[in-house]
Amino acid sequence: MAIEPRVSPAVVDPLEIAGRTFASRLILGTGGFPSLDSLAEAIRASQAELVTVALRRIDPSQRGSLVDVLDDAGVSLLPNTAGCSTARDAILTARLAREAFETDWIKLEVIGDERTLLPDAPELLAAAESLVAEGFVVLPYTNDDPVLARRLEDVGCAAVMPLGSPIGSGMGIRNTYNLSIMREWVSVALILDAGVGTASDAALAMELGCDAVLCASAIARAQDPVAMAHAVRMGVEAGRLARGAGRIPRRLYAEPSTPGEGMPDLAPRDDDAR
Amino acid sequence: MIVHLNGEPLRVEDDATVTALLERVNLGPPRRGIAVAVDAEVVPRADWDEHALSEGARIDLLSAIQGGA
Numbered sequence: 001m002a003i004e005p006r007v008s009p010a011v012v013d014p015l016e017i018a019g020r021t022f023a024s025r026l027i028l029g030t031g032g033f034p035s036l037d038s039l040a041e042a043i044r045a046s047q048a049e050l051v052t053v054a055l056r057r058i059d060p061s062q063r064g065s066l067v068d069v070l071d072d073a074g075v076s077l078l079p080n081t082a083g084c085s086t087a088r089d090a091i092l093t094a095r096l097a098r099e100a101f102e103t104d105w106i107k108l109e110v111i112g113d114e115r116t117l118l119p120d121a122p123e124l125l126a127a128a129e130s131l132v133a134e135g136f137v138v139l140p141y142t143n144d145d146p147v148l149a150r151r152l153e154d155v156g157c158a159a160v161m162p163l164g165s166p167i168g169s170g171m172g173i174r175n176t177y178n179l180s181i182m183r184e185w186v187s188v189a190l191i192l193d194a195g196v197g198t199a200s201d202a203a204l205a206m207e208l209g210c211d212a213v214l215c216a217s218a219i220a221r222a223q224d225p226v227a228m229a230h231a232v233r234m235g236v237e238a239g240r241l242a243r244g245a246g247r248i249p250r251r252l253y254a255e256p257s258t259p260g261e262g263m264p265d266l267a268p269r270d271d272d273a274r
Numbered sequence: 275m276i277v278h279l280n281g282e283p284l285r286v287e288d289d290a291t292v293t294a295l296l297e298r299v300n301l302g303p304p305r306r307g308i309a310v311a312v313d314a315e316v317v318p319r320a321d322w323d324e325h326a327l328s329e330g331a332r333i334d335l336l337s338a339i340q341g342g343a
Binding site: 029030031032033039053054057058059065067070077079080082092096097099101102 | 280281301306307308309310311314316317318319334335336337338339340341
C-alpha cells in the first residue's frame with residue numbers, strides 16, 4: 001500500500017470551474033468503452049465526477065440507457081458537440097444538449113479536419129462567443145496555442161481545454177512548452193483534453209500546471225480499462241501533488257546528495273606493501 | 275401527412291404534435307436525455323405538447339451516446 005499524503009489533495013485542493021467544485025481532477029470521456037458495464041466500472045475506478053456524452057439520432061436498437069447508467073454512477077454530465085465542423089452546427093447541438101440534459105455546461109468541439117480532428121480556430125472562437133452570450137458555461141477543446149487560449153478566455157469561456165496531441169492518438173503531450181505558456185497566461189481552468197496514452201502523460205500534464213485532465217481513449221481502449229482508469233487517476237493525483245511540491249531544477253551535471261566532508265581516510269599506507 | 279423523422283419518412287396524423295410523434299415511436303412520456311429539433315430549430319421540452327408538425331417537417335430526435343473527448 002502506498003503512503004498516503006497527510007491530507008487527501010482533493011480535500012484541500014478541489015477543482016473549480018464556473019463556481020462549481022469537484023474533488024476529482026480527472027474528467028472521463030465515455031467514447032470507446034466496449035460496453036455500458038465496463039464504462040460504469042471504469043467510472044468507479046477513475047473516481048471521476050464529470051463525464052462527457054455526445055448527442056446523436058436515437059437508435060431504436062440501442063440497448064440500455066447511457067443516461068441511466070451515468071445517473072446511477074452519480075456523475076454530472078458534460079455534453080459535447082463532437083462531430084460538429086461549423087460554429088452553426090455546434091451552437092445548435094449545444095442548445096439541443098441543454099434541452100436533453102438540463103445543463104448549460106457544454107464541451108465545445110468544432111473540428112476543422114477529419115484526419116487529425118484538430119480544432120477549427122475561427123469557428124471555435126465564434127461559437128464560444130455566441131454560446132457564452134446565450135448563457136452557456138463553455139469549455140472549449142482547443143489547439144495547444146497560447147494566443148487562442150487567451151482569446152477563448154477573453155470571450156468568457158469557463159475553462160480552456162488544449163490538446164496534448166490528436167484525439168485518440170495516445171501521443172502524449174507534444175508541446176510541453178506551449179502548455180507551460182498557457183498556464184502562465186490563462187487564469188480559468190486549464191484542462192488537458194486529448195492525447196493521453198497512459199498514466200504518465202496525465203501526470204506530466206498536471207506537473208506542467210494543468211488543473212485537470214480529460215481522458216477517454218487511453219482508458220476505454222486499454223486492454224484493461226478499469227485498471228487504466230485507476231492508473232490515470234493516480235497519475236493525475238501524483239502530478240498535482242508534484243506540481244505543488246515543486247520539482248528540482250534540471251542540471252547538466254550531477255549534484256551530490258551526500259556531503260563530501262567527513263569522509264574517512266581510506267587511502268593505503270605508504271608502507272602497506274602487498 | 276408525411277414527416278421525416280431522423281431522415282426516414284413517417285406517416286402521422288395531420289394535427290400531430292411533437293408529443294404525439296414521440297408516442298407514435300414509443301418514446302413517450304418525455305424523459306430526460308432526449309432532445310428534439312424541427313427543421314433545424316430546437317423545440318424546448320415545454321413546447322412539445324403544443325408544437326404542431328407540418329407536412330414535410332424534418333424532425334431530429336436525439337439522445338445521449340457514448341462520445342468524447
